[in-house]
Amino acid sequence: MTSPPVGRRERKKAATRQAIADAALRLFLERGYDQVSIRDIADAADVSTTTVFKHFSGKEALVFDQDEHREAALTAAVRRRADGQSILDALRRHVLDSWLPLAAHPQMAEFTDLVDSTPALRAYSERMWTRHTDALSAAIADELGVRHDDLACAALARFVLQIPVLARGRPDRRAAVEALFDLLAHGWEPAGRPPGG
Numbered sequence: 001m002t003s004p005p006v007g008r009r010e011r012k013k014a015a016t017r018q019a020i021a022d023a024a025l026r027l028f029l030e031r032g033y034d035q036v037s038i039r040d041i042a043d044a045a046d047v048s049t050t051t052v053f054k055h056f057s058g059k060e061a062l063v064f065d066q067d068e069h070r071e072a073a074l075t076a077a078v079r080r081r082a083d084g085q086s087i088l089d090a091l092r093r094h095v096l097d098s099w100l101p102l103a104a105h106p107q108m109a110e111f112t113d114l115v116d117s118t119p120a121l122r123a124y125s126e127r128m129w130t131r132h133t134d135a136l137s138a139a140i141a142d143e144l145g146v147r148h149d150d151l152a153c154a155a156l157a158r159f160v161l162q163i164p165v166l167a168r169g170r171p172d173r174r175a176a177v178e179a180l181f182d183l184l185a186h187g188w189e190p191a192g193r194p195p196g197g
Contacts, residue, residue, distance in 0.1 A: 017055045020045045021065035028063065029110050033118045060124035063115065071132050073098060075139040087140055091160050092181040096174065099164045103173055112168070133157045159184055 023044035027036045038059060042049045056062050074094065081090035102108065115121045137157035138148045146153065167176035 013055075016045075016047065016051065017065070020047060020052055020055055021062060024062035024065075025107075025111070028114055029107070033059075033063070033114060033121060060120055063121055064124065064128055067128055070098075071135050074132060074136050078136070078139040078143055087143060088156075088181065088185055092177070095160070095163055095177055095181075100174060100177070103164065103168065129161055133161055136161065156184070 020041065024036070024041045027040055027044055038049050038052055041062065042052050045052070052062075056065070061067070074091075077090050077094035078087055081087065085093075105111075115125055133154065134157075137150075137154045140153040140156060141148050141150050144150075144153065163177055163180045166180060167173045170176035
């Protein structure tokens, strides 16, 4: 099944949104988040400040411009998984396919430093991850036919969303992601203890 063609207007809107986000990130990395205004971003993207606010709810949202797409992709990984594929395996595949290329991006270290060093961005990021946890937990609950407040679903969603954070500083990120999903799938055994001991 093919997707319907995207119209010219939608393509232009997407291109404008991307140009604004790219200009904002470039300026934030060059000058620091607090030293850049919405007017600076609008000027760099050659749009009005009104246009910036048509596409983004605020300055923090400019940094996390793929937020909605990432949440939709997470829930789709659960809801549209292949027949016979477990929820955990679908999420493992999603993290490997989407996060590993992102983590290898040449600007990722700069981006992480920007977020970690800016209190407003750290706070926004934490709220964003909470929203993602709620959405992912609800998708898992729906697939299992349980209530949205199911503790196991919420815990699994939270743990899965922490995997990129835990794997970020490891020399072999793929191996770290695999090990963390194995831990979720098979449980934890302390180092040096025999299984079941």
